[in-house]
Amino acid sequence: MAKQTRAVQTRRAILDAAASVFDEYGYERAAISEMLRRAGVTKGALYFHFPSKEAIAQAIMDEQTAVVALSGHAGEHSSPLQTVVNISQQFAFALRHDPIARAGTRLSVEGVFFGGPHPWGDWFRTIETHLERGKMRGEVLPHVDATVTAELIVASFTGIQLVSESTSKRADLRDRVTTLWQHLLPTIANPAVISWIKPEGILVTDPGSGSEPGPGGGGIEKGLAESEDSALGTDTEALVDTETLPGAAHPTAAPAGT
CATH class of the missing domain: 1.10.357.10 (Tetracycline Repressor, domain 2)
Known part of the structure; x- marks a missing residue:
């Protein structure tokens, strides 16, 4: 249960961070590295939830x-x-x-x-x-x-x-x-x-x-x-x-x- 809670929280942090990046830069200029920095997660954690920038935008x-x-x-x-x-x-x-x-x-x-x-x-x-x-x-x-x-x-x-x-x-x-x-x-x-x-x-x-x-x-x-x-x-x-x-x-x- 604790792992599930952390996973939900991590996914939420990624989406919120990505949203701020997309809002600021648009899709083409939005960088995964900036999403990672704002979310405070590793690249592995991000790709565990979303296989691509496209998948994040779609979510x-x-x-x-x-x-x-x-x-x-x-x-x-x-x-x-x-x-x-x-x-x-x-x-x-x-x-x-x-x-x-x-x-x-x-x-x-x-x-x-x-x-x-x-x-x-x-x-x-x-x-x-x-x-x-x-x-x-x-x-x-x-x-x-x-x-x-x-x-x-x-x-x-x-x-x-x-x-x-x-x-x-x-x-x-x-x-x-x-x-x-x-x-x-x-x-x-x-x-x-x-x-x-x-x-x-x-x-x-x-x-x-x-x-x-x-x-x-x-x-x-x-x-x-x-x-x-x-x-x-x-x-x-x-x-x-x-x-x-x-x-x-x-x-x-x-x-x-x-």
């Missing part, structure tokens, strides 16, 4: 992919549109504080690709899935193309974080991403819900982040239902009646709480 990108997937699952029972915002803002936070996130992003931007899953694929699919859920629940406007919009969101975030990195070392990244959402939300969100979506995101690192926004502290779903009741003057379980939207198809909103 870092795999960890980043796992974080994206976990962020997506965390929002399965909450507002899909707020979840998309939260994913972007949570990753913006990770870029400021997590060397794995920074290295994985740099490697992806550089186009480092070893024949495994494409580094952008999970981003696209995760965002697209939540946008489709948002359309079903009436949060996202019916005409929005989830695939195209997901790629636009990921591309916009990528460009913004690059500008933020070069101008402020990402100190202003959350503000920049918030501005992005302030411009995007009016084009994709149902007007009945847009006032309850927080463009600054709801992060696990924020005080009081256990609940989402809405009237009376009841969360977004309550806010959606109350907006609907107020607009229609009826007692309904539908989150949003998409039939009331210009050019909308037959209502597809799911019952509240699903």
Whole structure:
């Protein structure tokens, strides 16, 4: 057990050190010798865990992919549109504080690709899935193309974080991403819900982040239902009646709480 613990710790030290090197130098200029120096391990220890620099880079990108997937699952029972915002803002936070996130992003931007899953694929699919859920629940406007919009969101975030990195070392990244959402939300969100979506995101690192926004502290779903009741003057379980939207198809909103 002690050997297993040491092995896990050594692997973690190698990945963290390698991440800082990749983030600083990029893939081509990253030297194994510098990774060894920063990790404080021998060459034999490194090659016991990773047969090559390529394998180290792939492991870092795999960890980043796992974080994206976990962020997506965390929002399965909450507002899909707020979840998309939260994913972007949570990753913006990770870029400021997590060397794995920074290295994985740099490697992806550089186009480092070893024949495994494409580094952008999970981003696209995760965002697209939540946008489709948002359309079903009436949060996202019916005409929005989830695939195209997901790629636009990921591309916009990528460009913004690059500008933020070069101008402020990402100190202003959350503000920049918030501005992005302030411009995007009016084009994709149902007007009945847009006032309850927080463009600054709801992060696990924020005080009081256990609940989402809405009237009376009841969360977004309550806010959606109350907006609907107020607009229609009826007692309904539908989150949003998409039939009331210009050019909308037959209502597809799911019952509240699903």
